[in-house]
Amino acid sequence: MLQTSKSDKVEITLDDHQSRAVAHNGVTVTIDREKCTYSMYDPKGCRRCLQLCPVRVFGTRPLEKRDFSIPPKQRIDPTKWVLLATWADWCNGCAACVQQCPHQAITIEFDGKRL
Amino acid sequence: MCHWCNQHGDRDHKWYEKQENYLFEKVFPDETSQDKAKEEIKSTFSQTEWRYSDPEFIRNKQFLQDRADAGFGSQIITKEEMLKILHLADEAVKREDSIMVVGHCPCRLVYEGVRDYVCIGFGMPVAMSMEVGYGRLPKEGLTEYGGAEWSQLRQDLRKGVKVPLMMSEAEQLIDEWEERGLWHIVMSRGRLPLIEAICNCERRYCTYWMNRFRSGVPEYVLKGHFVARLDPQTCASCGECWDKCHFGAIHHSPTSETVDIDPTLCMGCGLCAGACPNMAIAMVPREEIPAARDRW
Numbered sequence: 001m002l003q004t005s006k007s008d009k010v011e012i013t014l015d016d017h018q019s020r021a022v023a024h025n026g027v028t029v030t031i032d033r034e035k036c037t038y039s040m041y042d043p044k045g046c047r048r049c050l051q052l053c054p055v056r057v058f059g060t061r062p063l064e065k066r067d068f069s070i071p072p073k074q075r076i077d078p079t080k081w082v083l084l085a086t087w088a089d090w091c092n093g094c095a096a097c098v099q100q101c102p103h104q105a106i107t108i109e110f111d112g113k114r115l
Numbered sequence: 116m117c118h119w120c121n122q123h124g125d126r127d128h129k130w131y132e133k134q135e136n137y138l139f140e141k142v143f144p145d146e147t148s149q150d151k152a153k154e155e156i157k158s159t160f161s162q163t164e165w166r167y168s169d170p171e172f173i174r175n176k177q178f179l180q181d182r183a184d185a186g187f188g189s190q191i192i193t194k195e196e197m198l199k200i201l202h203l204a205d206e207a208v209k210r211e212d213s214i215m216v217v218g219h220c221p222c223r224l225v226y227e228g229v230r231d232y233v234c235i236g237f238g239m240p241v242a243m244s245m246e247v248g249y250g251r252l253p254k255e256g257l258t259e260y261g262g263a264e265w266s267q268l269r270q271d272l273r274k275g276v277k278v279p280l281m282m283s284e285a286e287q288l289i290d291e292w293e294e295r296g297l298w299h300i301v302m303s304r305g306r307l308p309l310i311e312a313i314c315n316c317e318r319r320y321c322t323y324w325m326n327r328f329r330s331g332v333p334e335y336v337l338k339g340h341f342v343a344r345l346d347p348q349t350c351a352s353c354g355e356c357w358d359k360c361h362f363g364a365i366h367h368s369p370t371s372e373t374v375d376i377d378p379t380l381c382m383g384c385g386l387c388a389g390a391c392p393n394m395a396i397a398m399v400p401r402e403e404i405p406a407a408r409d410r411w
Contacts, residue, residue, distance in 0.1 A: 005169055005170050005171040006170070006171065007170040007171060007174035007175045008174075008175070008176070009170075009174060010170050010174065011170075012169075012170055021170075038228070040224070040228060045228075047227070047228035047229070050226065050227055050228045051227070056226055056319060056320075058226075059167065059168030059173075059225050059226055060168055060224075060225055060226075060228055061164050061165050061167070061168040061169065061225060062164055062165060065162055065165050084168055084169075086168050086169070086170055086173065086174070087174075087325075087329070090329075
């Protein structure tokens with residue numbers, strides 16, 4: 001599964017292995033989806049990067065859109081949520097998320113150089 | 116008067132002070148416009164969180180501008196105005212037999228990953244989106260967009276989402292939020308002038324803040340009708356107000372031990388006025404201050 005979305009400033013690619021945001025100013029934020037354990041439905045689950053980031057680079061969203069045309073009993077609940085670097089171009093390079101991530105799932109590159 | 120007051124208000128009332136703007140059937144008088152609005156409610160309801168974190172939507176200036184022009188809009192209000200709005204909404208809810216709920220803020224859900232019950236929604240849009248979404252995950256209540264039948268709604272709402280059935284409950288919640296330093300926004304989600312919700316948020320998680328200050332679409336959240344004015348003679352520069360301002364309008368000078376509020380940056384949320392122990396900050400109408408007069 002591959003989803004791509006583009007705005008004039010950042011391009012996000014999402015597949016089963018990673019979600020990658022490439023921003024126009026040379027910032028690339030990659031989140032390894034196999035390592036990241038973010039789950040909206042676990043109240044004690046890890047949301048370290050969301051709490052830490054001073055410029056709010058990260059956002060989350062359900063993997064699937066809610067489809068209300070499907071009858072209620074047949075719907076699958078969107079329990080899978082994904083972490084995206086929605087505002088990658090605002091990254092200030094403090095690398096707190098890279099250091100604090102318990103699973104080393106986040107990689108940030110500034111102009112190709114890894115932080 | 117802001118441009119929404121010019122469009123949707125009248126001479127004596129701001130756009131959110133008019134009783135008609137709370138009633139679905141007054142805003143959408145004929146059946147075709149009602150059906151159209153209903154369809155739109157369904158689609159926005161199913162895609163809210165999806166949209167809030169998708170660059171396609173949140174970062175696309177043209178898209179946001181088109182939505183603002185089509186009737187997405189909100190405005191910052193003070194606590195007193197918020198109470199007035201709640202009374203109007205309460206009357207409207209009773210009149211058209213819809214509901215008023217306290218739900219979680221979708222912005223905080225997307226950007227913080229937690230559910231925080233800080234949004235008051237009311238009127239037919241809320242009732243309709245509940246009708247659309249209800250019917251899954253019986254035990255999780257409304258927060259999971261699932262649950263029971265419509266007839267059981269009120270009962271289940273009490274578990275998952277708080278329903279401020281009494282005004283006193285709502286007033287209590289507002290005091291809590293004021294203490295936490297959350298600003299208040301009155302909003303319409305694509306159906307101006309129909310007023311649907313009051314949102315209490317802070318800079319860190321607010322999608323509307325991002326729409327205005329990051330994506331650059333000021334129509335998404337207008338400045339309030341009031342501006343904070345500081346009386347330097349009563350101000351003791353105690354420091355209560357400095358960290359209350361989300362917009363960087365308050366500055367303290369350590370050299371002269373004074374505080375000043377920039378009227379061009381002030382959004383008029385009134386949090387600083389509420390926090391001041393000496394009553395040195397007054398909320399004055401925007402028209403009275405020439406520097407801030409026509410800046411929305």
